[in-house]
Amino acid sequence: MEKETTIYDIAERLKLSPATISRALNDHPAINHDTKSIIAATAQQMGYRANMFASNLRRQRSNTIGVIVGSLTSSFMSSVLAGMEQVANEASYNLIISQSLESAKKEIANARTMFDSRVDGLLVSVAYDTDSFDHFEPFIRKKIPLLFFDRVLTHKQCTSITIDNAQAGYEATSHLIEQGCRRIMHVTGSLKRNVYADRLAGYRQALMQHNLPIDESLIMVTALDREAGIEAARRLQAMDNRPDGMFITNDFCAASSIIALQKLGLSVPNDVAVVGFNDDTVAQIVAPQLTTIHYSGITMGEVAAKSLINHLTGVQDILTTNRIILRSELVIRESSLHGRVRS
Amino acid sequence: MEKETTIYDIAERLKLSPATISRALNDHPAINHDTKSIIAATAQQMGYRANMFASNLRRQRSNTIGVIVGSLTSSFMSSVLAGMEQVANEASYNLIISQSLESAKKEIANARTMFDSRVDGLLVSVAYDTDSFDHFEPFIRKKIPLLFFDRVLTHKQCTSITIDNAQAGYEATSHLIEQGCRRIMHVTGSLKRNVYADRLAGYRQALMQHNLPIDESLIMVTALDREAGIEAARRLQAMDNRPDGMFITNDFCAASSIIALQKLGLSVPNDVAVVGFNDDTVAQIVAPQLTTIHYSGITMGEVAAKSLINHLTGVQDILTTNRIILRSELVIRESSLHGRVRS
Numbered sequence: 001m002e003k004e005t006t007i008y009d010i011a012e013r014l015k016l017s018p019a020t021i022s023r024a025l026n027d028h029p030a031i032n033h034d035t036k037s038i039i040a041a042t043a044q045q046m047g048y049r050a051n052m053f054a055s056n057l058r059r060q061r062s063n064t065i066g067v068i069v070g071s072l073t074s075s076f077m078s079s080v081l082a083g084m085e086q087v088a089n090e091a092s093y094n095l096i097i098s099q100s101l102e103s104a105k106k107e108i109a110n111a112r113t114m115f116d117s118r119v120d121g122l123l124v125s126v127a128y129d130t131d132s133f134d135h136f137e138p139f140i141r142k143k144i145p146l147l148f149f150d151r152v153l154t155h156k157q158c159t160s161i162t163i164d165n166a167q168a169g170y171e172a173t174s175h176l177i178e179q180g181c182r183r184i185m186h187v188t189g190s191l192k193r194n195v196y197a198d199r200l201a202g203y204r205q206a207l208m209q210h211n212l213p214i215d216e217s218l219i220m221v222t223a224l225d226r227e228a229g230i231e232a233a234r235r236l237q238a239m240d241n242r243p244d245g246m247f248i249t250n251d252f253c254a255a256s257s258i259i260a261l262q263k264l265g266l267s268v269p270n271d272v273a274v275v276g277f278n279d280d281t282v283a284q285i286v287a288p289q290l291t292t293i294h295y296s297g298i299t300m301g302e303v304a305a306k307s308l309i310n311h312l313t314g315v316q317d318i319l320t321t322n323r324i325i326l327r328s329e330l331v332i333r334e335s336s337l338h339g340r341v342r343s
Numbered sequence: 344m345e346k347e348t349t350i351y352d353i354a355e356r357l358k359l360s361p362a363t364i365s366r367a368l369n370d371h372p373a374i375n376h377d378t379k380s381i382i383a384a385t386a387q388q389m390g391y392r393a394n395m396f397a398s399n400l401r402r403q404r405s406n407t408i409g410v411i412v413g414s415l416t417s418s419f420m421s422s423v424l425a426g427m428e429q430v431a432n433e434a435s436y437n438l439i440i441s442q443s444l445e446s447a448k449k450e451i452a453n454a455r456t457m458f459d460s461r462v463d464g465l466l467v468s469v470a471y472d473t474d475s476f477d478h479f480e481p482f483i484r485k486k487i488p489l490l491f492f493d494r495v496l497t498h499k500q501c502t503s504i505t506i507d508n509a510q511a512g513y514e515a516t517s518h519l520i521e522q523g524c525r526r527i528m529h530v531t532g533s534l535k536r537n538v539y540a541d542r543l544a545g546y547r548q549a550l551m552q553h554n555l556p557i558d559e560s561l562i563m564v565t566a567l568d569r570e571a572g573i574e575a576a577r578r579l580q581a582m583d584n585r586p587d588g589m590f591i592t593n594d595f596c597a598a599s600s601i602i603a604l605q606k607l608g609l610s611v612p613n614d615v616a617v618v619g620f621n622d623d624t625v626a627q628i629v630a631p632q633l634t635t636i637h638y639s640g641i642t643m644g645e646v647a648a649k650s651l652i653n654h655l656t657g658v659q660d661i662l663t664t665n666r667i668i669l670r671s672e673l674v675i676r677e678s679s680l681h682g683r684v685r686s
Contacts (some may be wrong), residue, residue, distance in 0.1 A: 072425040082415040
């Protein structure tokens, strides 16, 4: 690799002292504007790079934030990352991103890499099957702030950012009941994860409050992918006492289920009313359009990144904050208008 | 921040020499397996972090790859990033990701940050309105490998990775013609970008080869978003000599157009046959399912990251490679089966 341009090279070229070059490049008030401009232009022309590495090493800071998500191809996670990137970018932080591919084993390796890469802080949405906090302990011991978002682990020194998933699950299910549904299938993901466990709790609570029986055979734990949606539709159609509603905690899986139901000769919402979760773009593309729980991935990403950066820059101590709950709301579209369509 | 654990601390704790600790942590063959295990366990327990910073500084390597994309919320780009992350992760490279939000100005700032962050290489898909190579020149001067993917700039020292967009545009249009379409609207993005310019060239070529007139009023340059899809449907419906086909170079925009056409009382494919581009998940969700050009974002990401890493590790010199063309194929679904449905 070719030799790195230093402030000494720039000083020699311009016949100025290295101290002047250094001050100008750091925007020191003692150097006048014209001199700064000339120095900046020369530095750029000579290919000078601010020595972030060395200065970060001195300051014990890397100015990078690590992010671990389950999968980069998730539509919701893409929005979260977009929100994080915007906030980090504005605050001059780099974002190092990795995915666990929903495997605890890979998440452990990723956490180790982030630790060795000396991230200043870590933002994590945990994998489907993570069931230990051990791989995050090194961050706690090192006082590196650790913040969980969406799929969270609880730990007294970590902040978590979620919506009220139990409330959202309750609203989705209550809505179906209000539309006249009496047997509601619930298709969800790993109950190790707060998001799915809480939504299920909300589902149960809504049924109980409306004096409806809880039939465990109507609760399906799946990978929430396309195949799961098709399988759920098949299972529903084959049941003797066929459900008249479905609450599926992922829009893409719900859209896949709607199409499968239609292929099986069932009408949505007439035969089966369907509610999804996330308000992904697909919710407005599928026919009928999908009733779903809306919450903003962009906002979740922005809040997560901002909270972490505020902590790092001393604006606000995140360790005092246990949980941050973001807003969510039920968005009613055609897929669930059961009663009205029937009447 | 608390004091960093060093090999000297570990040496003191274990009553071993710092040289032994250092060798053990670097997996030196002179140290036996049991000693290595004890040292590794102690290092982990004491919160020791491999000093990547310092060693990278010595080696003039950061072991990070920078990625600049137009938007992180694009479904296609999410797949590309997932592919890149997998390859980078396996090769122990970190991925620093930023988005230009389709603005050349932000792309310039992002390139500067990547340069100052001393990325070992840079992977770029350029913004809608980028029209200069200047902000990438510092990488060329510094011999930092620069690789463009999907939306590329041509430069004799850079490799580009794309599909054959002209061929894909030709196939999409020819397919519509074969289905009996005679007036085909083309909805596309900024013609500054190779992907859109090339697809348009393919569209023109197909019309010419089939002796169909090229009507410039049928070519719409848009942002390829939801609104663009609706606007295209409206315009089509309002035309005196109404087009019977649409080739829209983005699936999400095409799906939005299909729904808008249906709302305007037009049938797809009976009145208007539609072909999209990308084979996003939405293509199989919209009704009727969308005929589209399939190409794998994951593969593009994998190839881009692998090419760059092979160059960095000396396995293969990327500077000898001018272009890498990946496969694409027309996937025929119901949205375009014009003739057959008619007959």
